Amino acid sequence: MTPVCPFVKASRPDDSTPKKSGENSVKHQADSDSKCPFSKKEASDSASSSPKCPFGYDQNSFKIGPFSCVICQALLFESSKCVPCAHIFCKACISRFKDCPLCGADIEKIEPDTNLQGLVDRFIEGHARIRRSVSSNQGEETKESGQVEYEDVSLERGSFLVQHAMRAFRAQNLESAKSRLSICAEDIRSQIEKAGDTTELCSQLGAVLGMLGDCCRGMGDANSAVAYFEESVEFLSKLPKDDKEITHTLSVSLNKIGDLKYYDGNLQAARSYYLQSLNVRRDVIKHNSTVPTQVLDVAVSLAKVADVDRNLGDEKLATDGFQEAIDMLESLTLDSEAIGLEQRRQSVLEFLKSQVAEKQEQVETQVEATA
Template identity: 60%
Template sequence: MSSLCPFAKLASAGGTCPVKSDKNTAAASCPVNSNNNSAGVCPVTGKNHNAADHKEASDVNGNENNTDPRMVPAKCPFGYDSYTFKLGPLSCMVCHALLHESSRCTPCSHKFCKACILRFKDCPLCGADIEGIEPDDELQALVDRFIDGHARIKRSLAAGDGEVVGDKSKVIYEDVSMERGAFLVQQAMRAFRAQNIGSAKSRLSMCAEDIREELKSSLDNQELCSQLGAVLGMLGDCCRTLGDAPSAITYYEESAEFLSKLSKKDLEVLVHTLSVSLNKIGDLRYYDGDLHSARSYYARSLDVRRSAVKENSAVASQVIDLATSLAKVADVDRNLGNESMAVEGFEEAIKCLEKLKLDSEQTSLEQRRLSVLDFLHKQLDDK
């Protein structure tokens, strides 16, 4: 799964992308909405909060007195500020993401994601023998409720601005992908890294559904197309890891379709998402034995990377990506019996890498350059 954050441009005011950083924020001083919890008791931690605590937290975190009266600040369903709430009670200690298919070990009663705990014979928290695993529907319902309401930004239409149902103004959700989307992608990437693919796929599916809903009223929104393309590519990665190649190809193709609508000037998205999705389709076609189809997708990816390097020839990573695409196309040409075309592609890739000069600080890129260069030379030696 790519580490590229599809929501990087919509990061919080603190300047930290919520997907690229897994660091916890401030301690959980939870402002409780008195309308939802008159006793002032946190439904997760059980701590009491008085009205003064709520007022102080609102002044510090939400500045509620200064907001547009039509806007409801983004809150989790329990009334906590989304930037200060600790997810500990609702997260799995194995994958460090929100619980998915919450399961309870017997007899110790510790709780984990089902996919995570099935890997263990002893409880990873207390070490007790696991005699059985039972679903915890009540806890999962709590997690689902948190996800459903987390960071949604909702707005009640002012009088005269929209339809009124009964005595209540119609409430619409807008910019759902900005906060909730980044949160869901963060949780998905944590789960994916821990090999809890089912959890990752579930969170990404929710995110994709949110963005699709927004696109219905904003079909030409470049930012939303970018986000959806990236999320669909990640869903393809999940299906590919699960061994579901047909679904992976479907997601990658849809990802490429949305990303192809973007401005050609958006280098980062084009190179790191569109070309990657096209190459992954090519890989799956290649391993399935459909070389002609594989070459078609590799060639499309190569065109994207040629264009990117033409506009930004000084970006070293783009030059290395270009050489990699050249190698993929050349490898298929060789397997199709087009040896002269294959040699030409390998040689062009070598020239690109040999002309590339890197600073001493770019050690990781230099290692990658040398690795690709070594592969290319071996391909020419084997002709």
Template identity: 60%
Template sequence: MSSLCPFAKLASAGATCPVKSDNKTTSCPVNHTDDDNEKTGNANTDPRVVPAKCPFGYDSNTFKLGPLSCMVCHALLHQSSKCTPCSHKFCKACILRFKDCPLCGADIQGIEPDDELQGLVDRFIDGHARIKRSHAAGDGEFASDKTKVIYEDVSMERGAFLVQQAMRAFRAQNIESAKSRLSMCAEDIREELKSKEDNQELCSQLGAVLGMLGDCCRTLGDAPSAITYYEESAEFLSKLPKKDLEVFVHTLSVSLNKIGDLHYYDGDLHSARSYYARSLDVRRSAVKEHSAVASQVIDVATSLAKVADVDRNLGNESMAVEGFEEAIKCLENLKLESGEASLEQRRLSVLDFLQKQLDDK
């Protein structure tokens, strides 16, 4: 799952993301690692707004662990389950991996659902990141209670919270939990888009979250659902300004490549080539505008290798060789600074793959 936070552009200056994960494309004819990005959310600055206070210490910037968290995946409990006889509580998917309690070491004789605790977690999530706004004339409908306080969702804070919980769960291999949190986030953004159909920030957020949902489905082995999410992600990301390298180029091209990967390993080479070629077009356009960005040049070479690999498998050897040679030329002409060791390692890795492909012709 990508560590790119879909709520990045609303982040406060100097803030950092509490979770950072590597996003590696594992089902790909060319092995490579996509760039990481550190993001976070930011608080509402309206002077009339009083941020909600959580008794367990949670907030949108620190995401502290508390009694509603699973001590295995460090995310909020999902399908809360209790071990017997020790009564310690974890996510169902997490505790099923153990034969003895990871907290006390007692042998697990059984696992029981804790619906009461899960209900509390669900209520907490439902209310988290809602702000309390004192009612004033013209602010809208009166609240039903006597205090005349209106609760409204702050999509940025709630979205950032749900995404970070999902990333924690995904990193700990609790994929169902990650998928559940991301689905809630996607529903929130879709609801916002009903009244703000052309909002670029919301399209960016939804595109990124849908891509993460695709990662969840791919990990669970549900390729059709993964492709559906990736395609919808690409649809929303395609609405964004093409000058945005981070969102448009990186996230969109990776989503297109992932669709291609799924078709590639399903044996549908023609569909795979179509998506790889679309990703290549996106990256070529980016290099024209940002020729000095080394990572973009390496991405172009990687996409050329993907397309050429499929051409070879389709029997188009001359086209494959042409693609491999173009990719090698891109990488050989790329000059990196001494401080760009990670990019140099990636450049050499892709270059080694390409040279081996030519040797095999």
């Protein structure tokens, strides 16, 4: 699934839901990208100096520092030392190797490095408060000898943690990703307790909860994944429906609950969630009917609902849904530069047409058998 992330346009975890044997990959195909609700945050006071981290962790570039694992390029999680070379990695990352990725030495055993992990954990906690210079009320430039104070910048910390969570997720270090996202979610919850259910905070929490659901799903914990996705839907449903990115993230969470119900064999529940997602996307294209990604999203949702209808034995409803999606995609005009979207359109079209053709072949076979 095409990643979606709520912070500074970082990637959301890929859709790693296992497919049923023989199942077409387009059926539960990924949804399109979503922008970051954190990008809407007001810029810091121009009088404040840009914070600098002595360990090289920059709020914008997120470069690898001494507390990073060189395999997943994220902050160390369950720091583990290779014996005898003493190089340190995340436990989940180094467990896949028989020799050290840095020096090539044979790994005789792996030992936990609790002291270093303690430093990493304290570093994360300290990253919530960044030292900034304070200027005068008249907005004069900061003096070198001016006062300094510590300001609560938990949203910047959230962005920092999610960047590292996404790195860990892409490297399949799911426990690390889940841990970082959990800290971020708690940060946002504490902000909501102080400021109330603001649009910005609900949007951020809804997206982070969705990513936690992705982590649990990747770890095979379907029940926890559903719980996170449902909570994500709860927060995102509180928001105005005039933001395309918010509604897209909402529809993705609904689809993912539907996917989990589908694979669990609960087709009625799967259809209910798929239909809710479809309705959200239909509402969006009422005002954005010429946006290709929105049209593609509706076509994918139509395919999901139609597939469940077929499995429930309602062939007419299924065929109508597949055909509606085909008509939408065949009438969709894309720019010559939109190569990626065109490939996706063709992929979905191929699946939809195969579903319609499959039923036609079945009908023809039955007619021949009774002739």
